[in-house]
Amino acid sequence: MNRRTASCDCGQLSLICEGDPVRVSVCHCLCCRRRTGSAFGWQARFPREVVAIEGESREYVRRGDSGSSARFGFCPNCGSTVYWRAEGLEAFVTVAAGAFADPGFPPPQVSVYDERRSGWVAVPEGCEIID
Numbered sequence: 001m002n003r004r005t006a007s008c009d010c011g012q013l014s015l016i017c018e019g020d021p022v023r024v025s026v027c028h029c030l031c032c033r034r035r036t037g038s039a040f041g042w043q044a045r046f047p048r049e050v051v052a053i054e055g056e057s058r059e060y061v062r063r064g065d066s067g068s069s070a071r072f073g074f075c076p077n078c079g080s081t082v083y084w085r086a087e088g089l090e091a092f093v094t095v096a097a098g099a100f101a102d103p104g105f106p107p108p109q110v111s112v113y114d115e116r117r118s119g120w121v122a123v124p125e126g127c128e129i130i131d
Helices: 029-034
Strands: 003-007 014-018 025-027 040-048 051-054 058-063 068-073 080-086 091-097 109-110 126-130
Touching: 003 080, 014 080, 014 091, 029 040
Parallel strands: 025 109, 109 126
Antiparallel strands: 003 014, 014 051, 025 040, 040 091, 058 068, 068 080, 080 091
């Protein structure tokens, strides 16, 4: 079974995830762009029971473009967002895929808010597109 560790930039906050993610996606919504400072957010969803959170985190709650809210866990030292819990998906923890710092991490299977995708961004072939 795969065991992956995600962490913030300073290493104080980490998550240990057992097994493979149930979904890997990219999101092109404006909120994810602001949160990441990038053209999209890249995230992996795991069942809550296979995720162990270590270290201190602070929480930021925001309403997304869909109208539902998400509770973002970030490091109080370096400010890195490492994980979040989405309203309506309480059985899961979503982890910022970049926090795994693994060049071999699985590619996205889903592209969300694809109509907002920057023209220069390409998604993998076969990726499910959700507008």
